[in-house]
Every structure is written in structure tokens, then in C-alpha cells.
Amino acid sequence: MTTAGAVAGDPRALLPPDAPVRLLDDEGGLHEADAFPLDLKDADLVALYRFMVLARRVDRQAINLQRQGQLGVYASLLGQEAAQVGPAYALGDPDWVFPSYREMGAALVRGIDPAAILHMFRGTWLAGHDPYDANFALLSIPIGTQALHAAGFAMAAKLDGAGLVAMSFFGDGATSEGDTHEALNFAAVFDAPCVFWVQNNQYAISVPLSLQTRAPTIAHKAVGYGMPGYRCDGNDVLATYAVARRAVDRARRGGGPSLVEAVTYRMEAHTTADDPSRYRTETELGEWRAKDPIARYETFLRREGLLDDALSEEVEQEARELVARVRGEIYDAPHGDPLELFEHVYVEPGPHYDEQRRQLRRELDGAGEA
Amino acid sequence: MTTAGAVAGDPRALLPPDAPVRLLDDEGGLHEADAFPLDLKDADLVALYRFMVLARRVDRQAINLQRQGQLGVYASLLGQEAAQVGPAYALGDPDWVFPSYREMGAALVRGIDPAAILHMFRGTWLAGHDPYDANFALLSIPIGTQALHAAGFAMAAKLDGAGLVAMSFFGDGATSEGDTHEALNFAAVFDAPCVFWVQNNQYAISVPLSLQTRAPTIAHKAVGYGMPGYRCDGNDVLATYAVARRAVDRARRGGGPSLVEAVTYRMEAHTTADDPSRYRTETELGEWRAKDPIARYETFLRREGLLDDALSEEVEQEARELVARVRGEIYDAPHGDPLELFEHVYVEPGPHYDEQRRQLRRELDGAGEA
Amino acid sequence: MAVTMAQALNTALHDAMEADDRVVVYGEDVGMLGGVFRITDKLQERFGATRCFDTPLAESGIVGTAIGMAMYGYRPVVEMQFDGFTYPAFEQITSHLAKMRNRSRGTVTLPVVVRIPCGGGIGAVEHHSESPESYFTSTAGLRIVAPGVPGDAYALLRRAIESADPVVFLEPKRRYWAKEDLDLPIETAPIGRALVRRPGRTATLVTYGSMVRTCLEAAEAAQQEGWDLEVVDLRTLVPLDTDTVVDSVARTGRALVVHEAQVFAGFGAEVAARVGERAFYHLEAPVLRVGAYDIPYPPAKLEHYHLPDVDRVLDAVEQSLEY
Amino acid sequence: MAVTMAQALNTALHDAMEADDRVVVYGEDVGMLGGVFRITDKLQERFGATRCFDTPLAESGIVGTAIGMAMYGYRPVVEMQFDGFTYPAFEQITSHLAKMRNRSRGTVTLPVVVRIPCGGGIGAVEHHSESPESYFTSTAGLRIVAPGVPGDAYALLRRAIESADPVVFLEPKRRYWAKEDLDLPIETAPIGRALVRRPGRTATLVTYGSMVRTCLEAAEAAQQEGWDLEVVDLRTLVPLDTDTVVDSVARTGRALVVHEAQVFAGFGAEVAARVGERAFYHLEAPVLRVGAYDIPYPPAKLEHYHLPDVDRVLDAVEQSLEY
């Protein structure tokens, strides 16, 4: 019986391989995989390290700023540096990132000023950067929603004949939202050059993966959309890079979207407002600490002779400067003009807005008098 | 690396078999399949036939009623009789059905009066039956939404220790909705005794399956939820029965949900308001006409000596009587009391409703005077 | 030439696509079928399946991808098949479409039009006759346009597609087949301008969408009673042209807001509250609201009891005059 | 005993689960974590993971399954983690939760409570400070409850869980930590009754939720000006206790509606419109509305400019008195 929707080709080909792609072993030894060639020069290898370290240092600074009352809240990426830096590094300049709220690492790679990200967490404004500056969309807070923006952007790019790729970042929890499903499906149906990058950090706030899905792995979800699903060790930056690279190249060549699961762990609280002691054990945390993405990669680089103490100190120095600058920009950053609240809602606001602006001005004047 | 969410067992086991389950060949010859044993007595075999014929006759009557201006609209099941009667017949009395708007066949099997269904299409009221009478939920119009009600109902049944199964019917188009995704995922995570029954009739109104999904088959979507996906020839009532039976038994035994794709074809327009000549060819329709689910099954029954002209005429006679009764009940059925509009919105309506009732009564009186 | 609202909308889409390559039209069944109301009829034939295309059945997907396409630089005009099927897209509309420009400090503009065939009166089954405007009017960042006649449907849809701000475009589906003598293309006032469609002195009917025609008919009928009703067609709900409404009420001293949606917490409440604020000393009677009952949309056979009609409008006018 | 609103809500859930086996509590992070605001703290420990459990991250899934569970016979109390994350569930709430009873001619009742921590003032990032009430008030079939003080939070949540009709329960999250002296359990008026929380003669402040406290503070402060303000706490938005409001306004002659939501097309419009209709001859000034600006919720550092406060209320009172 041939019918529309009958099996085309061998669906087994869609199943992700059993084990996550891993290029670095626990001791930092490199084992290349044919299917995921590494095309990185020494400078690139060092750059990956640099971005991971910078991300971690900025992240720590952000947590401190929050503790000091300078940020309202902050969502740490500790432990997920490789899961963000690898894929972001696999993108080219014209490509776009559609991040969630935890993507400081990806932001850094794209050249976004970390202070811009922190302005959102501080509440200086609702977002801190111009997405068109570095092709990095605004951080998206409603879970899964940005995957649809990525799919639409990629549909547009394809329509326009642009050879660019849109990469959407989201978490394991986000895979449960209807929007994520619709995004995967739209991207597949329209052959959109889109990569769905899932950081499976094992938790959605307190909810563990086992309560989130019964899929064998998140990568298996790709089967239902007829797209490839890849799975990689999210704490191995060479693996995240190589797998992302393959997915990105495929999309750029017109091969359509894919779904990648980077298996990792959130070593910090969900956000600074969270208390992880309520839902996870020190033992579990300890196991993952032992898989630290930066430590493992550092061993590799040192082994390869690509990193020595001098270079390490150079990166630390850069990190210190960056962190100091970020701290300087955020600490006691002015709150901005309340009248700006009416500026950006519409390109063409109604007359109503003039009244409201006048009312606020009156209130401000009144408060000034008091 | 063992991580939460690592591969448990062999995910290949989740892949649906390449070919749809089919027990009857084109000539009505029976080929039993080990994995899907048939436990049907002769009386059951005849009952399946009877329901399919009744469904088709009532369906035709409904279309005529619509043409005569008696129904506002009607969504035909022509060609999908086997895809509905088989699964509904696989359910036990305590089980529940959560249908879409096209489930006249399933309704008949459950013992719902077809006139009740048609009252909805007539617009006498928004729904025509009491779901608790035959464990058949109200027809659901917003696509995919009822799958969540089924999942929740099954979650409740499990919590309550009831050995019942909830079966949700929806279409190929519905698989694209976020709600359907969330339903499959909730059911899987909570091991809910739920069967998701997809009638893949190749179209969502005018949109063909190829624009709806790139999954190899709809059954493959099960992989992403870690549940079994089955695929059956939706025009073979023995196959739909046997596959449904397996999914239902599994759920009842505590094995959790499954997704079944019944490959079939909508031989009529989407609804009476639709013009299929705009989007599909006579050739395609002809191919599917040749696969008529009733004709094929009739050949089988005759071959087996279970059906002869007398029995066939008996069923036709029953159909004529049913159809006449339905027509009698629907034709010029009174419109009901407008004041009932306020009756059922709340168990405890606010005082506001008294005012509105009074206003409508005044309007009715006023109109009466005029 | 007598043009139906459906034709006017179809022509507006056609002309907008002709005028600007970046305009793409998509949704469920808008391609080969031309939409269930044929508003997109022949657009795929004329502009190809890259500019007018069908999507999977997922409204959040439709609006969410439109946001992405607009970020890229396209101007998507998407169709929600019916009012009641807009609700799955509620989050994308409310949290992103309406707010992204503000969030981005004006760097991201989203010129998206969400077309919604709205309202009842066509004998449909449930979920096909909703008046969802109040779900959107309290969301800053959206422009809400609600034409009542073919000419406005054409001109305002063209304006909506040219708008840099996202627009929710409410089409009164029971008026799709109503005709007006028009020579398309036409121009009209920009988004945000109400129109006194009929001058009068006894009282002001403030209305929009499907009720424009009902109010004009009521005004005709009212002449028998010696009442000379003014009809203000809002045309746009957000931004609301309060001045035109208040000017009118200042002249007539009486206002009635007429819409198809339920009265309780309907958009009429906003109009009534504003008129109450701005025209306090002019009002000779309270602002009365005429709409549907505060119940879920009824079954087809009972909908005419629910929907406001000429009689209900005139009853309210009488009530107003009794003050 | 001094009880915070968070404790009162937690106790209400506890007591309801104790009283009725059919009550189940679920949502995102409500189990081990006890909810991000700890409103469900220790319920899983006490009642087990079958009666208080975490779900996958999907709000439509949460409300949709609650409908199914209620059809079966349970009484689900589900939590939306924040106001802004209710929107993905909008379709299930609007098309089914609100309408299923009516559709089924009363054969299906859905005793579901959707708890929503609402509003701003806590310095949160975007989508965590929304006032979504107007998205629900115009949907017939829902009861909308909006307590402002711990005692009402307890008593009304108990009533909501006992309600056969679905309830959207709006919790003013910035008041979670406000205290009241209470000996729980307490009883209070049924859903649908407003309360004159402070009698006065100069003008009536009509309010609910987080603004109850602000209005009481404003009334205190107003004494300095020699104004004696009456404060009516609506407590329930649907059904609305219009009589209590109108009685009050009839006495004071002036009304101000105060809420945290934006003014344009906010729920205050309904209150203002009704008061305008019912108290026309009593009004010495137009009903004024006090709320937030008609803009997306601002960044944390600017939210205090946006939110109505004592000063904004008093300014409006002054304005009212100038008529």
C-alpha cells in the first residue's frame, strides 16, 4: 500500500546513535569521530578556551552582583560553558542566535557585551542589546517561544536565498511546551535552515528530566519531525562544536533543520532566587563537578601544548578586566528616564500616549516638589 | 557516561514497523498477524460490519439534511468507517472516548444516538448528548484540545485505580498543534492509560499530509514520547480493531499510552462547506474509492460465510429505520427556549444573570407584541 | 462597482503583495483553497507558493514564525482561520508580538498583520463566532483595527500592512458579502481615526465592525420615531479616537456604545468609561451599552436572540431618552 | 496569630486537601520545591506525590489535563507559575474550561481552580508582573476571584476549591508577605460579595487585589487633607457585586476605580461603566480610573513610576473633588 505519508527511506536512519558524541575523554585525551570532523586551527582551540573562561568569570561576577543587590535575579550557566560556546562558535557572522535567558556563553562568543545582558537582569531596561548588532535575538523568557522565532527567521532566510542559519537555544524543560513542538514541525516542513540546540541540564528549575519526558533521549524527539537528532556530551567543547558544526553546515547547504541535545548539568541554582537543596543532592552535584567542561578542556590543551601558565594567566587577566568593566558598568547603573517608558511601544503611538506622558511628567514634578 | 535521560533499552524497539498492520488483503483474504491477535467471535465480526454500514448511512443522511438546510454544516466520515468502528469496538464499557467533530462512527459504536450528534451540527444546542451516558466526551472543535482532556482523564483514572482507558481521536492535522504534543507528553510522563488514535485521512481541510509533517509516518511521532507507535491500514476494520485492542490492553494493564496511526482517506469534502475540487484530483479519490473499507470487509465476511444477502438486507433495513428516525428527530427540530441560554453557564450564576434573563424576556415579549 | 468586503480584502492583499515583495501571506488553507472564506483566493496562483502558502495546523506556530519572518525583514500577513482559533496564538501575540519593539528599545519592529475573521451571525458551530477584541485591546503594543464596510476593509488593510507596528485586523465575517460601490484602490484616513458615518442630533451611537451596518439601519428606523441618530464608526479600537467620539457626544448629549461582543468587560466599557470621563457635563443620560449577553456564544438556532440588532439598539436609545 | 498571605494560601490548600480526597494540586515545581513562592510548601510531603505533583513544563497541558481530571471527578487546583505564563493556557481556559458546562447543558461541571500569582512590584524581569484579569473577565463561564488580604486569601481559596464552577484565582504576589492577625480556619462571605473595608463619606475607592492595601493607605493619608475615603474591596471580579459598589457611590457621590493593571480597557472600565449606568444621578464627578500606564510592564528599576501608588490615588481624589 503506498499512501501519502508512507515510509520514505529507512526511518532507522533517523535514530540518534546510542551514545552521545564525545571527542575528549575524562583525561582530556582526543578521540576524533569520522562523522564529526574537527576543522579547528590552534587559534580556534584557544579561542574556545578563552570564551569558556570569560563566560565563567562573568557568570560569577553576575552572581555576586545579584548578591550585592545590583541585579534583581540572574540565571547562571555554570557547568554549561561548553554547551554554549561550542555551538555559538560553529556559527558564521551572518547566522543568528535565538537564545533563552541563560545564554551568557553564547552571547560572549557572538560579541555581545555581557553588561548588555546584565542590564536586563538588573532591570535597567527589558533587554540590553540591539539584536541586529551581532545577530543575537533578545533573551526570551517565556519558555520555548523563541524556537518559533528562529524557525520563522530561518523560513525567511530561505525564502530570501540567504545562506544563513538560525540557531535556537532552549532547555530540556522547554521541549515540553507546545511552541517548541510547533517550531520543530514548521522548520521541518519548510526545510528551514535552523538548528534547535537543547541544553539538557537535567532540570527545569526543580523538575528532573525523568518527570519531563519519557523519550529515550531528547535527541529522539527529532524522529517525529523527520529531522536528524544528534546527541553530544555537553561538557566537551570539541564535541559540542563538532556536532553543531555538522548541523549548521547541513542547514546552510539546504539540508534542513536538526535537533541537537547537549547533555550537561546546571551546577548553580536555577537562578539566584532558587534553592536547589530542596530538590537535588550534593552527591549528584559532586559527580557533575568532576565533569567540569573547562577543567577537562584545559588538560587537553595543556597536553597538546596549546596552553601554558602564561597563556592561562593572560586569559585570566582578560577575564579580570572584562569583569571589572562589566561590574563598573552595572554597579549603580542609572535607572534611566521614566519617560522613556512611552517611547518604544509603538512606532506610531496614539494621542493617548501624549496624555500619559504628561501625566507621568506631572507626577515626577510633583514628587520633585515633595 | 550515564546521565539522567540516557538511552534506556534499545530505542529501535520504539520504531513502528515499516508497513501498516493489515489483516485483510485487497480481495478480503485474512492474514492474521502474531503480534495483533484477533479475539473476535462471529457475532463481533458481524457487529463491525453492522456499525460501519450504519455509520455510512447516517453519514449520508446527515449530508442530505445539510443540503436541505436542516444542518448548518456537517463533517462526513465517508471512507473512515473502519478507522473509527475498529478502535471504538476495542473499548470496554468503562472506557472513555474523547472525539473530534468527525466521529459519528465511534459514537454509534458507543451507543450514542446519532441524532444527538446532529443536534450540534444543526445548532439546536452546542452539544447533543450527556458524556456520562456512554462515556463519550463532547465533540471537540478546537483542534487537538481534546487530547489533553483524554490525558487528564486517564491520569485521574490511574490515580483512582480504575482499570479504564481513555481514547482520544484526532486527525493528521491535529498532530501539528501544541496541545497534541503536550497531551502525548503528559500521558507518557504519567503513564496514563490513554490511546491516541490518529485518523490520518491525508488532509487537514485542503492541506495535504506532506505540508503537515516531515515525519516518516505519524506513528513515528511516538518515539519522541517514549511510547509505542503503531500504524495500521485504516480501511481494514480487522486491523484497526486488532491494533487498537493491543494498545487498549496495554494501557489497561498499566503499560501506559500509545499512539496509533490509522492510514485512511476522507472520501467526502472536509465539511459540507468545503470544495475539495480546489485541492485534490478525481484520480486520487478514485484510487481510494477502490480501497473502500466496507466493500473489502463485506467480501471477507461473505467468503467466511458470515454475511449473506439476507443479513445484508437486515442491516440495510436497520439502517433505513435508524436514518428515518434520525431524520425525523432532526427535521424541523424545535429551536429550544432562548432563556435556556442563561441556564448552564454557571452552577452559581451572579445576580447579573437575573437582569439579563429579564432583558431577554422583555425582548421576547416585545417581539411577540410586534 | 459593487464590491463585497471579501473582494475588497482580497484586492487589498493582492495590491499589497504587488506593491511590496516583502509582503507574504500565510496560514491554514490560504493557498490552493484560498482560505475558507476565499479572502486569499488566487493569491498563490498569482504570487507563487513562496509568497502565499499553507502552514501546518498550529496557530501559535503561525504567529510565532511571523515574528521571526518580520525580524528578518518580511511583512507577514497571517490568517487565523476563525476568531476562536486565535486563542492558541495568544501567548505569541501577547508576550512577543505586542511587546518585542518596546523590549528592544525600538530596534526590532514587527510589521505583522494578524487577520481574524470575527463575530457571529452566520449560523456556525461553536468557536466560529467569537468577538475576541477585548482579549487584545488591553495589550499595549498592538494596533487593533475593525472595519465595518468594504471601503474601510480595503483601505485599512493596506494601511495595516504598511504599518510598522503589529496590527490585529478584525474582519466582521458576517459582512464579508455586504457590498459597497467602490473604485479600488482607494485611500482613507490613517489607522486611529474614527468617522462620523451619519450625522444626527438625538444621540450618538458609537460602534465598529459588524455593528456599523446595524447602527446605520437603526438610525434609519429611528427616523420613524423622530429620532435623529448620529453614528460614529470607530474603525480602529487601538489607538482609540476619543476626540471624535467626545465631540459627537458633546453635541448630542447622549451616547450608546454598540458592539457584537458581550457587554460585561467588553470594549464598550472602555468607550463608556472614557465618554463618562471626558463628556461628564454634556451627558444627559448615562452612556448605555448595547451588545450581546454575557454568555458563551450560543448555538446557531439561538444566536439571533443573543446578538444585538436594530430593536435592541432602539430600545436602548429609548431608555437613554427617558433620562 | 500573624499570618502572611502566602501562609494563608498554603494553609487553605492543606485544609482543602485534608477535607476532600478529590482535591489534587499540581503544576510546575509545586512538589519538592513547594512552588517558586512556596505556596504549595510541604503539600507533597504531607499528601504524597499522587496528590501534589510536578508536571512537564507546559501550561496548556496543565489546564487541559485539569479539565480531564475534573471530568473524571477530581477537583484540580493548578498553579500557573507566573501571570505571564498563563497565556499558553489561554485556549484551554477560554474555549473549554469556561464553556464546557454550558456546552454540555450542565452535565459536565468543571470544579477546577487556576491559581495565578499576579501583578508587579517585586522587581522581577519581564512576564513576571502582569495583571491578566481583563483577559479573563470578558469570558463568561469563569469566576474570577481576587483577594487582597490574607484572610480573604484563605477563605476565598477554600470557597474556590469548593466551587462547582471553574475559578481563576488571582493572587497579588507582592502581598504574599503581608500579614494579618488570623486564627485559621476562617469563614467569609461567598464568592461574589464585595466588602466595604473602610467606611467614608468623601469618595469611594473601588479596588481589589494588591491595591486594597494601597487604597487603605491612601485613605489613611487622605485624612490629613480632611478627606474621609470609603474603600470597597471587590474581592471577586466575576460575578461582580455591583450593588455594594453602587450603594457606596450613592452615599459618597464620587467614585474612583483603582487597580494595578493598565487603565485602557482594564477591568476598571467595566466598573466605571456600570457605576456610570447605575449611579448616574448620584455622581458629582465622573468615575475616575487609577491604574498603571497603557504600556507593557516596565523594567524593574522603573516599575514604581508605572504602578499606581498612594500619591496617584490621592491626585485622582483631588481631581474628582474639583468637579
Ligand SMILES: Cc1ncc(C[n+]2csc(CCOP(=O)(O)OP(=O)(O)O)c2C)c(N)n1
Ligand atoms: C511559558 C513559561 N512557563 C514557565 C516559566 C517559568 N520558568 C522559568 S525557567 C523554567 C524552567 C526551564 O527549564 P529548561 O527549559 O530546562 O531550561 P533551564 O532553565 O534548565 O536552562 C520555568 C518553569 C517560563 N519562563 N515560561
Ligand SMILES: Cc1ncc(C[n+]2csc(CCOP(=O)(O)OP(=O)(O)O)c2C)c(N)n1
Ligand atoms: C485550533 C483550531 N484551528 C483551526 C481549526 C479549523 N479547522 C477545522 S478542521 C481543520 C482541519 C483538521 O484536520 P485534521 O486534524 O487532519 O482532521 P480531519 O478534519 O481531517 O478529520 C481545521 C484547520 C480548528 N477547528 N481548531
Ligand SMILES: [Mg+2]
Ligand atoms: Mg533545564
Ligand SMILES: [Mg+2]
Ligand atoms: Mg485529516
